[in-house]
Amino acid sequence: MSFWHCKGRNRIAVPNVVDSSPHDFMTRCAVIAPRSIERANESRVLRSMQEYLDGEQSCNRSWILGVIGADIPLANRLLLTRFARYRQAQRFRDLQATPIRQTLQINCECGEHYAVEFQIFLGVSAGLHFFLCSQCQRRQTTSGEVVNASRWDELSGKWTRVAANSAR
Ligand SMILES: [Zn+2]
Numbered sequence: 001m002s003f004w005h006c007k008g009r010n011r012i013a014v015p016n017v018v019d020s021s022p023h024d025f026m027t028r029c030a031v032i033a034p035r036s037i038e039r040a041n042e043s044r045v046l047r048s049m050q051e052y053l054d055g056e057q058s059c060n061r062s063w064i065l066g067v068i069g070a071d072i073p074l075a076n077r078l079l080l081t082r083f084a085r086y087r088q089a090q091r092f093r094d095l096q097a098t099p100i101r102q103t104l105q106i107n108c109e110c111g112e113h114y115a116v117e118f119q120i121f122l123g124v125s126a127g128l129h130f131f132l133c134s135q136c137q138r139r140q141t142t143s144g145e146v147v148n149a150s151r152w153d154e155l156s157g158k159w160t161r162v163a164a165n166s167a168r
Pocket residue numbers: 108109110111112133134135136137138
């Protein structure tokens with residue numbers, strides 16, 4: 001049985017809450033939910049990746065990228081640890097071939113705001129990447145190589161392009 005299937009049979013495990021007390025329920029949610037959501041999400045990505053790497057026809061590259069969504073660091077960790085044996089497979093190589101780009105907002109401690117676009121190759125050890133704040137030179141860790149960066153300019157109320165001061 002699959003938690004998440006590319007043929008439309010999507011199943012997500014929902015914990016069975018038997019306790020009726022709202023207080024207990026809230027406590028359980030606060031304490032248990034983040035862990036179990038994290039685990040459910042990990043098994044969703046794990047199973048989907050298995051289907052993709054097993055060559056299921058409808059589970060193509062764009063499908064798996066859609067499943068992964070923003071969970072790129074998680075997907076990369078799973079690929080490198082749980083699916084290392086697929087390293088030579090065509091589908092593994094397809095993932096490695098094209099970078100995925102993501103934009104994140106970084107708020108530096110000095111008060112500067114940046115929109116930083118970086119690229120990640122799935123199935124490749126990410127290494128350490130940083131973005132350097134152009135005002136205070138603080139290093140901000142990013143999950144991939146920085147390719148574009150913009151700084152929020154309070155005076156003009158606009159994003160202005162800055163150098164993608166990335167360092168490995
Ligand atoms: Zn700064």
